[in-house]
C-alpha cells in the first residue's frame with residue numbers, strides 16, 4: 001500500500017505523542033500567560049486615562065459651580081465655606097466627625113445631597129444640593145467627576161505643612177452630627193448688647209468675599225465681591241435716592257435688591273437680618289464707611 005504524501009505527520013511512538021501534546025499544552029499556557037501580562041498594564045492604562053478624563057471633567061464642574069464658595073483652588077474662603085484642598089480634610093476630618101465610610105463616599109454624598117437644612121452654621125453660605133437624585137442640577141456621573149477632582153488633591157494636600165494648611169476649623173466637629181444644625185454664630189447677642197462691627201465683619205464671613213483695604217476700580221475689581229476700600233465715595237452714587245448709609249444697610253439686609261454690575265445675585269448671603277440685630281447692621285454699615293474713609 002502506498003503511503004499518502006502526508007504520512008510524515010503521523011506520529012507513531014506513544015512517547016513522542018505525549019511529548020508533543022505536552023509541548024502544545026505548554027505553548028497554549030505560555031500564550032495565555034503572555035496576553036495576561038500585557039493585558040494587565042493595558043487595562044491599568046485604560047483605567048488611568050478613564051480616571052484622568054473624569055478628573056478633567058470634574059475640574060470644569062468645580063470651576064463652574066464650586067469656586068464661589070470653596071475658592072478657586074479649593075482652599076476655602078474664610079467664613080464662607082471650608083477648605084477641601086487641605087491636609088486636615090484628607091487626614092482628620094472624618095475622624096473628627098466619627099464618619100465610618102471612605103472620604104470618597106463622604107465627598108460624593110455631601111455633593112449629591114448638600115446640607116440644605118443647615119441654614120445656620122459657622123459658614124456664611126449653605127452647601128447646595130447638587131445631585132439630580134436630590135433635585136439638584138448635576139447628573140450622577142457629574143457628581144462622580146467632581147468628586148474625583150476633589151479626591152485628586154490628596155497627594156498635594158498631604159504635603160502641606162501645618163502653616164500652609166488652609167484648614168479653617170469646623171466648629172461642629174465632635175459636637176454635632178453632620179446633618180445637625182447649630183446656632184453659630186448666634187442670631188442675636190445673648191445679653192442684648194450689640195457686637196463690635198469689626199468682629200461681625202469676620203464672624204459673618206464678610207471678609208471672605210470683600211476686601212476692605214483695596215479700592216474697587218475698573219482695573220482692580222474684587223474677584224468674588226466688590227472691594228470696599230472706597231465704599232465711602234461710591235455708596236452714595238449707586239442707587240438713586242439712597243444716601244451712602246442707607247445703601248450699605250440695604251446691601252446687607254437685601255443684597256439682591258441691587259446687584260453691583262459684573263457680579264452675580266445670590267452669592268452674598270441673604271440671611272443677615274436673621275443673624276444680626278438692626279442695631280448691629282446699622283453699626284456695621286457705618287463702620288464700613290468709616291473704615292473706607294480712613295483708608
Ligand code: HEC
Pocket residue numbers: 061062065066067068069070080081082084089093106107110111115118121122123124125126127128130146147150178
Ligand atoms: C453657596 C456656597 C457653596 C457652593 C457653591 C458649594 N459649596 Fe460645598 N460647602 C459649602 C458650605 C458652607 C459647606 C459646609 C457646610 C456645613 O456647615 O456643614 C460645604 C461643604 C462641602 C463639603 C464637605 C466639607 C466637609 O469638610 O465636611 C464638600 C465635599 C463640598 N462642600 C463640596 C462642594 C463641591 C464639589 C461643590 C461644587 C459642585 C460645592 N461644594 C459647592 C458651601 C458651598
Ligand code: HEC
Pocket residue numbers: 080124125200201204205206207208209210216224225226227234235238248251252255256258259260263264265266267268269272284
Ligand atoms: C459669599 C460672598 C459674600 C459675603 C459672605 C458677603 N458679601 Fe457682600 N457682596 C457679595 C457680592 C457678590 C456682592 C455684589 C453683588 C450684590 O450687589 O449683591 C456684594 C455686595 C455688597 C455690598 C455692596 C458693595 C458695592 O460696591 O456697592 C456691600 C456694602 C456688602 N456686600 C457688604 C457685605 C457685608 C457687610 C457682609 C458681611 C455681613 C457681606 N457683604 C458678606 C458677596 C458677599
